[in-house]
Amino acid sequence: xxxxxxxxxxxxxxxxxFLTINAIRDNPAYFKQLQDAxxxxxxHTLTHTDLKGKSYDFQKREVCGSADQLGAxxxxxxxxxxxxxxxEDPTTLxxxxxxxxxxxxxxAKCR
Numbered sequence: 398x399x400x401x402x403x404x405x406x407x408x409x410x411x412x413x414x415f416l417t418i419n420a421i422r423d424n425p426a427y428f429k430q431l432q433d434a435x436x437x438x439x440x441h442t443l444t445h446t447d448l449k450g451k452s453y454d455f456q457k458r459e460v461c462g463s464a465d466q467l468g469a470x471x472x473x474x475x476x477x478x479x480x481x482x483x484x485e486d487p488t489t490l491x492x493x494x495x496x497x498x499x500x501x502x503x504x505a506k507c508r
Contacts, residue, residue, distance in 0.1 A: 416467060
């Protein structure tokens with residue numbers, strides 16, 4: 398969304414972006430501009446896969462890998478994590494904690 402930067406700058410409201418690495422791969426600099434305008438960059442997995450029911454190791458790669466790469470790209474490692482589709486299980490919550498993040502609770506699920 399090319400006009401997002403202007404909207405964020407004009408609105409003067411806090412914006413939190415939960416980014417998926419695969420989705421930003423082609424243009425990470427675009428999100429750096431949003432961060433510079435005040436947006437917080439938080440984690441949302443590497444590939445936007447459903448985590449619920451997956452193994453600890455699989456989920457850890459997705460969650461920690463996302464946070465680590467976002468930290469390297471944007472100079473601040475995320476502190477919040479939002480699971481894709483709002484789906485989580487006890488393993489997801491354990492992985493999030495082990496990765497040093499806090500789970501962002503979802504009010505409504507979207508698909």
